[in-house]
Amino acid sequence: MTASSRTSKAKTGFGVVGGGLWGSFHCKTLNALPNAELAAVCDLDPKRAHTMQEQFGARKAYTDYRDLIADPGVAAVTVATPDFAHADIVLAAIEAGKHVLSEKPLATTLAEAEKIAALAAKGPAKVMVDFHNRVNPALHAVKQAIDAGEIGLPLHASARLSNTLFVPFELLSWAAKSSALWFLGSHAVDALRFALGAEVVRVQAMKRHGFLAGQGVDTADVHLALLEFDNGAVASLENSWVLPRDLPLVFDFKVEIVGEKGSLAIDTAQNGTFKKYAGAGLRGEDMLGVTPAAGGRIGGFVMEAIARFVDAVTLDTPVLADAEDGLQVTRVLTAIEEAAKTGETIKLAKSAR
Numbered sequence: 001m002t003a004s005s006r007t008s009k010a011k012t013g014f015g016v017v018g019g020g021l022w023g024s025f026h027c028k029t030l031n032a033l034p035n036a037e038l039a040a041v042c043d044l045d046p047k048r049a050h051t052m053q054e055q056f057g058a059r060k061a062y063t064d065y066r067d068l069i070a071d072p073g074v075a076a077v078t079v080a081t082p083d084f085a086h087a088d089i090v091l092a093a094i095e096a097g098k099h100v101l102s103e104k105p106l107a108t109t110l111a112e113a114e115k116i117a118a119l120a121a122k123g124p125a126k127v128m129v130d131f132h133n134r135v136n137p138a139l140h141a142v143k144q145a146i147d148a149g150e151i152g153l154p155l156h157a158s159a160r161l162s163n164t165l166f167v168p169f170e171l172l173s174w175a176a177k178s179s180a181l182w183f184l185g186s187h188a189v190d191a192l193r194f195a196l197g198a199e200v201v202r203v204q205a206m207k208r209h210g211f212l213a214g215q216g217v218d219t220a221d222v223h224l225a226l227l228e229f230d231n232g233a234v235a236s237l238e239n240s241w242v243l244p245r246d247l248p249l250v251f252d253f254k255v256e257i258v259g260e261k262g263s264l265a266i267d268t269a270q271n272g273t274f275k276k277y278a279g280a281g282l283r284g285e286d287m288l289g290v291t292p293a294a295g296g297r298i299g300g301f302v303m304e305a306i307a308r309f310v311d312a313v314t315l316d317t318p319v320l321a322d323a324e325d326g327l328q329v330t331r332v333l334t335a336i337e338e339a340a341k342t343g344e345t346i347k348l349a350k351s352a353r
């Protein structure tokens with residue numbers, strides 16, 4: 001079954017690659033949707049693959065993603081592997097004519113991301129990157145306010161998306177092969193791009209390395225960056241993996257955008273709070289919670305984003321974020337890495353669209 005195979009009655013077969021936490025979210029979401037069937041699951045660990053199959057009722061279990069992609073019952077593939085292990089699977093699925101949902105980041109090298117975006121642009125298959133904050137009600141409210149001109153031209157912004165020590169030491173066995181920049185910065189950069197409706201054109205950055213490495217996880221403690229956008233806005237970015245373990249949540253996600261006529265702020269660690277100050281002070285209706293999802297049906301924006309991919313495949317609706325969005329985020333993150341390493345200001349090439 002290829003990208004062109006659709007029916008209004010039969011369920012569409014989906015295959016999930018990756019048996020970790022996010023793979024389980026994919027499986028739960030697919031099982032909750034009437035137009036999707038969990039046709040197959042895949043993990044390198046045979047025991048985990050078969051546990052996934054039993055837990056979520058998949059028809060088949062594989063240990064090689066190539067076998068899952070070749071399964072004629074799989075029309076669409078979702079990729080929930082570690083950060084560094086997305087690109088090869090995504091490329092193989094597109095080349096086989098399958099629809100693809102990739103967890104962020106799309107790829108961890110610019111060359112891989114460019115190759116994926118170029119291939120995705122040629123074919124009929126739907127290719128989506130799971131930037132799920134695009135359906136986070138708080139961030140959605142920020143974008144709506146900016147698009148409506150409620151704060152005027154955005155002037156400057158800040159985004160902080162950081163984790164406690166629990167994430168690199170306990171949640172992710174592969175933390176040393178990634179960083180807070182790739183794991184979290186991919187979301188934060190896209191959140192700014194999405195809200196501002198603009199692309200990054202210049203980057204400066206610094207990082208700290210040593211604390212995590214001294215504890216056995218050899219990756220950066222924190223990346224700090226300054227971003228300039230093509231609409232003139234400037235923004236600061238923080239992605240850290242060294243917040244204290246005793247914080248109430250494992251993440252801290254805050255965004256503030258200041259414009260000519262007002263400001264907007266969200267704090268998703270505080271019940272998804274959205275605050276708007278734009279001429280009349282803060283009012284009760286300017287505050288918004290995270291659940292249920294905006295226009296959602298499953299129970300939160302994380303699963304709603306996956307459901308949007310199912311809609312794209314089965315109903316031919318637009319994807320939430322496409323391969324070009326994934327490419328732009330990878331372009332920014334690689335520029336941040338280069339700037340932090342060299343101390344130089346990095347100018348980015350303009351987007352193709």
